[in-house]
Amino acid sequence: MPKRRPEERVKNFDEVALGYTEEMAVEEARRCLQCKNPQCRKGCPVEVPIPQFIDCIVKGNYAEGIATIKSKNALPAVCGRVCPQEEQCQKMCIKGKKGDPISIGRLERYLADWEGRNGGQVPERVPSTGKKVAVIGAGPGGLTAAADLVKMGHDVTLFEALHVAGGVLSYGIPEFRLPKDIVKREVEYVQSLGVDLRLGNLIGRIHNIPELFAMGYDAMFICSGAGLPQWTGCPGENLGGIYSANEFLIRVNLMKAYSFPTEDTPIRIGKHVVVIGGGNVAIDCARISMRLGATVCLNYRRSRNELPARREEIENAEEEGLMCKFLSAPVEFYGDERGWVRSMRCTCMELTEPDESGRQSVQPIACSDFEIPADTVIIAIGQTPNPIIQRTTEGLRTNPRNGTIVVDADGRTNLEGVYAGGDVSTGAATVISAMGAGKRAARSIHEYLMNGTARGDGSFTGK
């Protein structure tokens, strides 16, 4: 797929990958074998009918193609861009056994962008069931569940704490990987289905779960994500210039600080940025920092082989000038007289023998400390679930180790009528897994509302 040149793209926030032309899309679609028993589909967490939509591309039936995808996936323009396809649908594609798998994600993106240019269709509303569902959190999981539930005829209110919907798609993943216009379009699509979106509603504070039942909601789906930043615990962490990945991302993506002072929220970035961590979030922070004009060094405590970020993104980042320091962990941060970070001390790490599960752990090497200059530090070592709902819902079962909400395979929590899914129940995962959870929960909520005993009296008791 065509990409913009690294020298050019590192100067702005425009999208890096340009997408297929029509000829390229058709040519790629023709390579598909139209398998009778398509393995690719098993690799997709939401079971997109892959060979069917690819066939539509071959035949030039783009409108039918996008409708085919949308029967299973409410956010194709997003998934086509940010799904880790190499781990999912494309990993299972038969063509990948010898040679390259079909570029399923790129074809999906092609159709979604085609629809964006040509205008989409909104399915007709089905007769109302008279049941009310509250969906909490307008990230990919919540948007998917809301879309599915409203299509089943339920009355859906989607509560979002921030003033913009989209969850991580809006505040986390940067513009140059996922343009915000696309997220906006997908959100508008979900609203056009009839979902009532309420922005600036922090559930737990404005209404809590029992109050929502009292307000007449028959069931609810909690999809509030994993947005609580984790810290290193090293001395000096509260110095100026030390950002959590979330602060950095929210400033830049949600509040558009890269356009400061045209936009009101600022970001301060120095010359030597150190990003601590090695996942997708760390790579995104590093690539943003380079676009803001800094030299960036990624500090990861394991080695290159263990980097959890997507290969494609690591390569993109290195093309753009990212430096990496592997097997290194922070020990302490030092500041100047005004309380701004100036340097940091790190220690070298070594990998230990693999344990039974095969995973190697790391340990510090004695007397190996070194100091590096750092006038901005971004800590991207993981997130845990937002705790407000858990704290304000008595009896809701959570995992004491990491604060995730405990659910069964259908997304049921221990409380009747209360479902959960996405990052809040799995810990930080992927867009498509959150959407899969949204789909499953929508199905079981429907089941519960239509066949189970929906509580109409507003009472609230844990099972």
Add this chain to the structure above:
Amino acid sequence: MTYKILAKRNLAHKMTMFEVDAPEIAAKAKPGQFLIVIARTGSERIPLTICDFDAQKGTVTFAFHEVGKSTKELATFAEGDVLLNVTGPLGNPSEIGCFGRVLCVGGGIMVAPLLLQVKAMKAAGNEVTTVLGCRSGEFLFMKKEAMALSDEVLVASDDGTAGETGMDFLRDLLACKMFDRCVVMGPVLMMRSVCEITRPFNIPTVVTLTPIMIDGMGMCGVCRVTVNGKMLFGCVDGPEFDGHQTNFDELVKRQRTMLPEERLSSIMWESGGGCKCERK
């Protein structure tokens, strides 16, 4: 939800109070909680403490001091204008109880939300002494309201143009009168000096910390403060904390981290160069 400004009141020079239509927030608000106000698309998320709420009328009230671009722009909104979003109530409610004799000390714009606490403390059966702190006499406001709500009202100004000069007089007050609790809301330096005054008297002192905030719901961590040696988040663990355990030095430094950018923004706004394309 419309978030329409139903009433605008000028409290003092560059100090404004808005009463906004927000029935759902009004139904849930408690003293000590705050809002995030977003004026228009592209605006900052401004944290402001709730000054009053009326569940019946469905309104919440907040007051702000024009200190930088965002608050200056907010002040240009008029009665009848609509704000893009008001999120809340955020943060934990104040601990209101019958403590006995309570000293409520306010400084600057924070006198306005302090009076909500005064009201609640009084309603809970306390004897309340309210101190209104201001830079100088011309910035003194809501004295009448304070007198109606409290058992005793004292005034102090930085330059002595109204009431006592500075907060040092509190030392003498505490020496001759016993207080069971002290609530302080105001500029950080003033809260710190009041805490130093109450410390030797062992009066539990609650401060409302105002670190820089963005989301106000525990996602970014910019509001982190050190209290009792622990890292806590101003927005979800606070905004009220034990003043005797608060690391004020760190808070002052963290509040100033974006100063050059804030100045730039403010100068551009004043000179008319800031982006006003989508205003309102």
